[in-house]
Amino acid sequence: MNVSRKLRPLTAVLCSGALFAALSAHAVVNPPIRMTHGIEYMSGGIGSDEAKFMETVSPRWPATLEFAVKDHTRADFAADVRVTVRDQDGRAVLDNVLATGPFLVARLAPGRYQVEATLSAQTLKQDLTVLPGAPAKALLLWPANTDMAASTGSTAHSTTHAPT
Numbered sequence: 001m002n003v004s005r006k007l008r009p010l011t012a013v014l015c016s017g018a019l020f021a022a023l024s025a026h027a028v029v030n031p032p033i034r035m036t037h038g039i040e041y042m043s044g045g046i047g048s049d050e051a052k053f054m055e056t057v058s059p060r061w062p063a064t065l066e067f068a069v070k071d072h073t074r075a076d077f078a079a080d081v082r083v084t085v086r087d088q089d090g091r092a093v094l095d096n097v098l099a100t101g102p103f104l105v106a107r108l109a110p111g112r113y114q115v116e117a118t119l120s121a122q123t124l125k126q127d128l129t130v131l132p133g134a135p136a137k138a139l140l141l142w143p144a145n146t147d148m149a150a151s152t153g154s155t156a157h158s159t160t161h162a163p164t
Contacts, residue, residue, distance in 0.1 A: 031101065039093050039108065045101035046079060054103040061105035062130050064137045065115060068102060071144035077102035078142065082118040085128075087111060108136075115140065 030053070031044030042061075045051040058064040063085075067078040079101050085094040088111060097104075099117075113128045117140045130136045 034097070036095060036097055037093050039106055041094060041097065041104060041106040043097075043099040043101050043104040045077065045103040050101065051077070051103070054101065054105070058103065058105050058137070059135050061107060062110070062135060063106045063108040063113075063128060064135060065099070065104040065106070065117070065128075066102060066137065066139045067099060067104075067117060067119065067142075068139065069119070069142045069144050075141065076144075078119050080119070081140075084116045086114045086116070088113070 031042050031050070033040055033042045035041070042054075042057075045054040065083065067081045068075040069078050070076075079099065081099040081104075083094060083097050083099050083104060084092050085106065085108070086092050093108065093113070094106060108128075108130045110130050110132045113130065115126045115128050115138055117124050117126075119142055122142055124140045124142060126138050126140055128136055128138045
């Protein structure tokens with residue numbers, strides 16, 4: 001029997017193992033899904049792979065919040081944002097949760113909400129309407145200024161996937 005025929009199965013196993021290892025090296029670990037007040041949410045997007053992951057999964061969640069700091073020429077993703085989401089009766093459905101990355105997705109029921117997001121002691125408020133079967137998205141965009149630039153050095157992250 002030819003030696004190369006005997007080695008073919010071994011070669012196939014080694015090649016598939018190498019392929020698996022190469023793919024695993026590029027796999028993105030999902031940020032953890034958390035829950036508060038019965039609402040599931042996930043936050044992430046630090047780094048280009050995780051940002052791509054969050055952008056890919058966001059249409060499958062009823063609500064997506066995106067956080068950024070914008071100056072005159074570009075926008076930088078923001079992280080470490082404190083978020084509270086209130087329903088139309090003023091009840092907090094997400095209460096002071098920490099968005100560890102520039103994206104936060106949440107399984108909000110259809111309805112009207114007010115989002116409050118705080119970065120470096122500056123709070124933005126924005127209305128959000130979640131319709132049945134249609135993902136809603138809100139971009140919370142802080143203006144860049146000297147106070148924020150000095151206090152957010154490690155929380156504003158520049159990336160090619162930043163909003164414009």
